[in-house]
Each structure stands twice: as structure tokens, then as C-alpha cells.
Amino acid sequence: MLMGEFETISEISAGYVSGEVSPSEIVARCLGRIERFDHSLNAFLCVARDHALAAAATADAEIRAGRRLSTLHGIPFALKDIIDREGFATTAHSRLLADNVAARSAACVRKLEAAGAIFLGKLATHEFAIGGPAFDLPVPPARNPWNRDHFTGGSSSGSGVAVAARMVPLALGTDTNGSVRNPAAACGIVGMKPTRGLISLDGVIELSRSLDVVGPMTSDVTGNALALDVLAGISTTLPAKSSVPSLAGLRIGVIRRFYRHDMIAAPEMDAGIESALGVLGELGAEISEVDAPPLSEFADCNRVILVAEAYSVHRKSLRSRYADYSKSLRERVLPGAFIQAADYEAARRLQRHFTSGMNRILDGFDVLVTATNLDPPARFDQDDVLTAQYTRHARAPFSLTGHPALSVPVGVSADGLPLAMQIIGKHHDERSVYRVALAHEMANPPAFAAPPLVRGERG
């Protein structure tokens, strides 16, 4: 196996079928990269080395014997550490759950393993998927493989880092206010927040019952679709094509007001999105601008629901173990104690109102496009910029409305940091989202490049 070969799920899976590579070789490569890279990236909280090697040996034999279970058979995956895997601790990156060994795997993990995928380990998160990046916890936050001085995005921080650094081809994250799409954008990978309710939350630590979603994170679009198909029991994967597919007749609505009027995106981010739209237009898509309610209204509504629900989850433990939580979690969750029931209920009503409105907008289009984040990721030591970026994004509208939303890379900034855009579809129409993303990926493969440390490894 040459460096740079068999990196994506479909490449690895095809290699298994042809016999060019085996699950044991792929797992060994993942473990080797974890050993080389992760001491400086902190993506993994736990590496299931012995389990993965044993499962890979079993998969070798099964695939050789013609008993291949699915496209994911023998594909390693890792989990944001709020998702249970039987026999391993689910710590939520918190002191509170240091010894919380799961008795049963989450429903989404059971689906991946039933399809033959191989559990490789647990990944860093912001504490309970909301605090952080926190430096007052026993385990430090994950670092961005494009530049370790920069933020990873969160809260599925380890998931973004592990996939970007090619330490694992598939990771699961969770998205409540953009926590799959944010690290996907910041780390230069593909992150899907599917339609809310499509993937079971059984066995996933709750943050906000009205907003939480599990989503796959991968280095490419097809791998993401393959993972979602297994996780959700649906079929979104598009037939493999050797040439860039046409988008003739496809209608794309661009919500520029989010990143040009309501908030102003960094010029490089704006230019990256425009360049990607140019590519989609050249492929035949009909692109027109569409209006929406102000971004701040979505964000405030989302925040009222999120903090009220998160406080209700944590208030008992906050009473008994206040000091064991990170300061950043307390700052983000405690306001929920002061939200009145009538305001919470009004926010839930507004959530339905916005969902109806977004449905009406989508009646006129196949997909929508807007920014994911408004800036490349800030440096960890720029506290004020990091804090400001916490609210500078266009993810909240679709967390609120439950529409499928995919973050895909659109290039790299002059400073070598990833740029991204967001593609949004109708409820349960992930297929159209993937169709547009795949066409863009095939037409502009440099946008999906690996970070320098992986490219350096390839020599």
C-alpha cells in the first residue's frame, strides 16, 4: 500500500474487494498515524487498539471468504465521546463521567458494527458537547491539524481532527448548534447534519432534546453518503461516475444575507463560497439569491431552547459537583436557569414557525447554499477572537428547522486554513445535498486536500 492510497471509504472498500489491501493493513495504518500525529493533536481520548486489531483480523477472513456485509465492512470508525460503545468509557470529556463505562452500544454504533465497521476509539469533544475549548479539564482540547495553534471548531472537535489528519476514515459527531458542521468547516472535511430524527439518539448523551442530531464526518462526500446510508437505513449514495456530473436544471438558492448583511464574513470565506457557486453554475445549476429572516433571530431562538434544555439536563449535577465542570460549560449552561417557561415555549413555537418558513423557501429550490462559519478558525491564544467566532456562523437556522445541512470544503485561506460552505436540503432529501456536494468535489478536488502533515507523510 502506497502512501496516499486507500484514504476514502469507497477507495478502501474497493481495495478490500479487489484484495489490494486488507482491514488489518488499514487499521494498522490508522494506529500508526495516531501514534505519530495524536501526541500533538489530542483527538483521541481512548484508542481501542486491541479490539480494532482483533476485529480487523476477523474482517480479513470474512471478506476473503466472500462474506462481505456492506460497503462499511472493515472500515474503521471513531466516536465523539458522548456516544456509547459497549465496554468503553463514555466520558463526555468531563471529570463527572471519568469512570462511566457503557453497558450497551448506542443504536448508531450497533448499526455501524452490524455492517462490519470497526470501532477504533473515542474522540475529544467540548465538555458535554457544549463547554470549551477548555484548558481546565484533565485532558487538553484537540488541535487543528492544519495549524495546531488554531481552533478545531466544536463541539465534535476530536471527530474533525481525527478525520482531517486521516487517523480514521469515519467519525461520528453530534450537532445541536452546528457541532458537526463547525469542526468539519474548521478542519477541512465533510460533515453532515442529517434531517433531525433520521438517526437514533439512543445511547447518546443528551444536550438539547429539541435540537440534538448525530452526523457522519468524512474526508469526502461519497464516504459521507455511504455512512449515512448505513446509519439511517436509507439510500443516498449516487452511482459512481468517472466524469463530473451535470447539474443542469437543478435550482440552488443562495442565502447571502446571512454572511453579507446580517454578519460580514471574512473576505476569503466569501470569495471561497462565490468560487464554489461559480463551479456549480458552470455545471448547469440555476443559481439565484433568496431572502430569509435575520440570522440573529434564528440564533437567539436556538440559544433560548438550547440553554434551557441543557440546564435541565445538568442542574442536578451542577448542584452536587459544580466545581468539577469546566468554567466554559458553566458559563454556557447556567443562563438556562434564568429562562422562563413562557419564553422557552415561545422559542419552541418560533422554531415551528421558522421551520414552516424554511419549508416554503425550499419549495422553490432543490437546495440552498450559505456559509457554514464566517471566518477561518481563530488562534487558541486569541481569546477575544475565539469568543467572537462562537456566534459568527450561519449554522443555527438549520439546527432549528431540522433540515439536512452539509458542510464541505471550498479551499484554503492564504494562511493555510480551511474554508467551507453549507448546502441545505429539504427534510429527508439528503440525496440532493450530496448530489450538489459531489459535483463540486469532483470539479474542484484541490478543495478537499489533506492538511500538510498528512501530505508530508506521503512524501
Add this chain to the structure above:
Amino acid sequence: MTRDRDDVMATPDGYLVATPANSAELQAAREHAAELVARFRKGRGYRESEPEFGMMRPDRRASGADG
């Protein structure tokens, strides 16, 4: 401990009582929540979605998204 009248003595649900260790954070949390709710109530969407009694007309597609 002496307090000003506006100091947070406890969370409204009584789960957290102010102590020297947490009172500044509780105070900040109450102010943050007040600012958030004030902004939220100013929004046009909030005003449009506030129903008159008996006038709610839910969009079935909207509730369907909750899966």
C-alpha cells in the same frame, strides 16, 4: 455574606444557592439570560409567531421534522 437587593440568591428553581464560589457566575448567567431573552422578544419572527388564543395553525411538515 451581605448582598445588594439585586444579587442572585439562588436560581429560580432553587437548585443552586449562591455561595462565594459561584455567586459571580450566577449573576453573570442571569444577566446573560436577560439580554438573550430581550433580544429574542424583539425579533419579528417572535412577534409573528405569538398566537392569539385559539389561532394556532401548525404546519404539519414542521412537526414532521422532529422525526
